[in-house]
Amino acid sequence: MKRSTLARLVLLGPPLLFLLAAFVLPLARVIWGSVFAPDFTLAFYERMWRTPVYGRVFWITLKISLLTTVFAALLGYPAAYFLASVKPRTRQLLLLCVIVPFFLSVLVRNYVWMILLQRTGLVNRLLTEWGVINRPLELMYNELGVLVAMVNMLLPYMIFPVLSALLAIPPELRHASASLGAHPASTFWRVTLPLSMPGVAAGALLVFIVSLGFFITPALLGGPQQMMVSNLIEFSVRQVLNWPFAFALANTLLLGTLLLYAIYVRALEGRMPRTAGLP
Amino acid sequence: MRRRLRTLAPRAALALAGGSVLAFLVVPVLTVIPMSFSSSMTFELIPTVPGLTQYRRFFASPDWMLALGRSVQVALGAMVVATVLGTLAALGLRRLARHSRRLLEAALIAPRIVPSIVFAVAVYYVFAGAGLVGTVGGLVLAHSVLALPFVVVFVGSALHGVDPALEEASLSLGAGPVTTFARVTFPQIRLAVFGSALFAFNVSFDEVVVTLFISGVRAKTLPVKVWDAIFYEITPILPAISTVIIVASLAVLTPLLLVRRKAS
Numbered sequence: 001m002k003r004s005t006l007a008r009l010v011l012l013g014p015p016l017l018f019l020l021a022a023f024v025l026p027l028a029r030v031i032w033g034s035v036f037a038p039d040f041t042l043a044f045y046e047r048m049w050r051t052p053v054y055g056r057v058f059w060i061t062l063k064i065s066l067l068t069t070v071f072a073a074l075l076g077y078p079a080a081y082f083l084a085s086v087k088p089r090t091r092q093l094l095l096l097c098v099i100v101p102f103f104l105s106v107l108v109r110n111y112v113w114m115i116l117l118q119r120t121g122l123v124n125r126l127l128t129e130w131g132v133i134n135r136p137l138e139l140m141y142n143e144l145g146v147l148v149a150m151v152n153m154l155l156p157y158m159i160f161p162v163l164s165a166l167l168a169i170p171p172e173l174r175h176a177s178a179s180l181g182a183h184p185a186s187t188f189w190r191v192t193l194p195l196s197m198p199g200v201a202a203g204a205l206l207v208f209i210v211s212l213g214f215f216i217t218p219a220l221l222g223g224p225q226q227m228m229v230s231n232l233i234e235f236s237v238r239q240v241l242n243w244p245f246a247f248a249l250a251n252t253l254l255l256g257t258l259l260l261y262a263i264y265v266r267a268l269e270g271r272m273p274r275t276a277g278l279p
Numbered sequence: 280m281r282r283r284l285r286t287l288a289p290r291a292a293l294a295l296a297g298g299s300v301l302a303f304l305v306v307p308v309l310t311v312i313p314m315s316f317s318s319s320m321t322f323e324l325i326p327t328v329p330g331l332t333q334y335r336r337f338f339a340s341p342d343w344m345l346a347l348g349r350s351v352q353v354a355l356g357a358m359v360v361a362t363v364l365g366t367l368a369a370l371g372l373r374r375l376a377r378h379s380r381r382l383l384e385a386a387l388i389a390p391r392i393v394p395s396i397v398f399a400v401a402v403y404y405v406f407a408g409a410g411l412v413g414t415v416g417g418l419v420l421a422h423s424v425l426a427l428p429f430v431v432v433f434v435g436s437a438l439h440g441v442d443p444a445l446e447e448a449s450l451s452l453g454a455g456p457v458t459t460f461a462r463v464t465f466p467q468i469r470l471a472v473f474g475s476a477l478f479a480f481n482v483s484f485d486e487v488v489v490t491l492f493i494s495g496v497r498a499k500t501l502p503v504k505v506w507d508a509i510f511y512e513i514t515p516i517l518p519a520i521s522t523v524i525i526v527a528s529l530a531v532l533t534p535l536l537l538v539r540r541k542a543s
Contacts, residue, residue: 011371015364026401082297097301213394230396
């Protein structure tokens, strides 16, 4: 055996075997288990597809993910634009506001939203104290609570790609537009915004993909009307022990995620840094 | 003057809008810190008599300490496994042709893309059959899978900056591959290896979804105990525990950010 082949085998063998045993085979078992019980059947997919309650869960998942994406874009763009407009040193400092919470426990961040948004929470108390409201608002166990927390958690996925798209625009283009007499607003609409669109598209796809699999936020901040696919999967496994049905749901979520991710990689290949949600 | 106003106003509006979004990202999570110093047995948002009562309760509780100890144990295990395997993988990927490299790289990053709940169900089913549910070993295995992609990416990008000619020179001068790695390659990627180890620790320490399924009743980690307490605990101990978790993550993260600064 050639020495280089041996080296590759020694280096890549252990991690790939580990991944095969602890990741690929369990996932393969899920795919297998959704269609063989023990004979080949599509009954579980049919049930998922035919039962209106489950259809609703998919619809809710898509709706919440889409709304999260839209709000993340609306809030993330000005944040990224602001970060792009300041001096590099200031930017490094301000970026900590985006990076640090991104690394903090997702569970803790969801829990904090619960204590902020509950009936006797900080938000309701302040609004009452300031005389804005008379009685506490229902801010959680509904779609609002889920959206606030999800947008809060997923904004970094939007800000990073938009910021890198904005920073990649040569400043000469804006100067040229201004020196040719364009109003700053029209320079923004006709030069900056279109050129930063690949960043927005990348961010939107990432936010949407990650939203689809969200579990903790709808479980803690949502009500029964905000049950997403992940929560239905957990319910099927842990409450009703219907494994094959949970497998069918998990497979559908997996397939959707991988499909969108393939689009993300294909469409943005070469144009965006391939960080795959890694900051 | 009017001209200045015209250019200043949009800048101020932008700073206000951008600043508000940045505040929305950081401020909410920080509000838990003052809450954690409540001394009463009921919930207080702004403690009337600040004190360390809740921290004392946390550190004096054998139950919570057991969970904390287990979390640290699992995170250390996952850190070692993910860092060793991820570094090996990154070193191996570099020796492949472009096409097969990209394919294997995608496979190694896949655990980050697959939704946690899907992996949770898969690994729960397989672990249940293998008797690994509720064991520290099982948790280490599953957490290592989730941390592996970060190590591969971080170490991989550090390896981009390593000149293969240096390694070839070392090899041709008679040093073995292990010596070459230890004396030539490793010193150049040291920061990335240590950094991704810290990162792997943090990934494991904060993991909830997969752990919720496979920790069973015997091997509950700190986040899983917190999850249970969110539903059942009425006394205000959770803000204190949340603060401990935040501080632990910051302790792990700070050296990483400092390294990043140095690198840029």
